[in-house]
């Protein structure tokens with residue numbers, strides 16, 4: 001769970017809005033034709049949004065479907081293109097070209113509403129997402145997706161990745177148990193989907209350098225945290241940052257600020273975990 005210093009947020013709000021207006025007008029004056037893939041994208045910082053639930057529960061992790069659609073429509077109307085983690089990593093490691101305004105949309109935990117509520121909205125606006133699933137929950141607990149639903153979304157271009165077997169904070173576990181969580185979830189996903197997952201998200205965001213090393217040795221290509229920020233050439237592939245999106249009094253405004261203000265908020269450390 002992210003704790004946002006709300007007072008500080010308010011203080012930086014005016015600054016961010018002013019500067020983002022300047023930034024938007026500066027960026028919009030640069031000719032960026034669709035399909036203009038070029039080396040200028042090499043140093044680009046890429047936003048990776050992090051959602052959990054899309055439903056009407058009164059929970060910080062729940063975004064109501066109407067508000068979720070407002071956000072996805074905003075991305076669509078403003079020229080964003082969803083990418084997958086392969087695209088992100090190839091850009092970070094090799095500077096491979098990306099579409100204009102790339103964005104990685106991720107969900108943690110694999111709740112059933114990802115299929116019933118988020119998936120139809122994402123399809124409607126031609127976006128895909130990456131979903132980090134807890135293998136002991138899939139198809140066993142009705143709050144979570146089933147393997148049939150996972151396969152259907154996979155066929156639509158969604159990527160499924162590991163969020164361990166049991167969703168225990170890894171910093172509390174001995175090394176051999178961490179390894180089991182990583183390897184068993186990877187093997188279960190491989191068996192169910194016919195594709196070995198390459199990506200991982202730390203349950204509750206808890207990680208350290210030793211855990212990063214175990215993730216790397218377990219064969220994962222990259223791992224995502226819940227630290228606020230964008231991903232670029234300076235990112236640690238085993239501690240990739242994301243932009244967590246939560247429900248708030250003004251969810252869209254919070255979404256807008258977190259997305260558009262990310263470079264500034266990151267620099268000033270205005271949002272901490």
Ligand SMILES: [Zn+2]
Pocket residue numbers: 108109163167202203204
């Ligand atoms: Zn989680």
